[in-house]
């Protein structure tokens with residue numbers, strides 16, 4: 529019987545980093561693992577990262593898994609039938625909430641052969657503190673953030689490797705006061721600190737989150753505050769390629785332009801591949817200066833593919849021009865859009881609701 533572990537939490541909290549770390553850990557223990565990724569549109573960085581890590585992955589795109597429940601349940605059922613996994617790890621869209629009522633409980637009804645792990649929600653403590661001390665989001669978006677952790681069985685205070693201990697303690701005390709029955713664990717998805725204990729617990733136990741009241745008009749408004757852009761570009765350089773520098777220049781130029789327009793990204797994630805070189809770049813609310821990483825070092829060519837996923841509190845019509853201007857500012861590099869979608873998420877209308 530497959531055991532489904534859902535990892536929720538706000539944009540940029542560290543869900544994908546955690547999911548891939550846990551998938552590797554479980555695979556090392558000899559367990560068969562499959563992943564499900566989810567976004568409002570295709571061309572997802574997270575799906576590519578999962579494929580690069582060589583895990584079987586099903587992607588649900590074009591809406592959150594509560595609104596696309598039938599497709600989601602079909603993918604989970606398909607993975608269970610075809611691969612007989614011990615564990616299915618699921619990452620919902622980072623602007624989604626009410627997942628216990630609209631996804632976990634309906635899953636238990638429609639796929640009774642599954643077991644479901646306690647609902648885990650990841651928090652970036654820096655974003656928590658920002659939300660409380662100098663909120664940059666409208667109250668409707670902060671409402672989603674609050675509802676996400678209110679329905680959790682387990683809350684992971686992530687990024688313990690870079691969060692000062694006093695901040696960690698403040699957030700822990702506040703979270704404990706707000707969600708007194710949830711288990712709170714400090715972890716680092718990046719270094720692995722604390723992950724073993726959480727993983728052993730969710731693999732060995734069952735749960736389906738807590739019932740919460742959600743006002744869907746407020747929830748919808750909170751999601752629609754954000755502009756979403758998923759794009760793929762073909763890059764070509766006229767000089768010897770230094771793609772990691774190009775990615776850094778691009779992200780800095782884009783973050784500067786977005787900040788001049790009045791906002792920092794909730795999450796900007798980029799994946800650049802050329803030959804056997806693969807590099808990623810992330811900018812989040814908690815760490816707005818880009819975090820660049822070489823996933824795979826290797827020979828590159830003069831051509832590269834760049835996948836961009838941007839979520840930010842700006843109107844969608846501003847996003848493509850901002851990306852195009854940042855590409856246009858690169859030295860010796862031309863970019864052509866291969867795919868591009870920019871939009872505001874639609875009002876969430878879950879297929880099922882089981883409080």
Ligand SMILES: Nc1nc2c(ncn2[C@@H]2O[C@H](COP(=O)(O)OP(=O)(O)OP(=O)(O)O)[C@@H](O)[C@H]2O)c(=O)[nH]1
Nearest residue numbers: 539540541542543544545622687716717718795810
């Ligand atoms: N320092 C540190 N950085 C982390 C940790 N976990 C994740 N990150 C970084 O946080 C950024 C966002 O991580 P993701 O795993 O992509 O976050 P996510 O929650 O999947 O984001 P969305 O899919 O957009 O909702 C990346 O730059 C990660 O490297 C951590 O434990 N410590």
Ligand SMILES: [Mg+2]
Nearest residue numbers: 543544574619
């Ligand atoms: Mg992710």
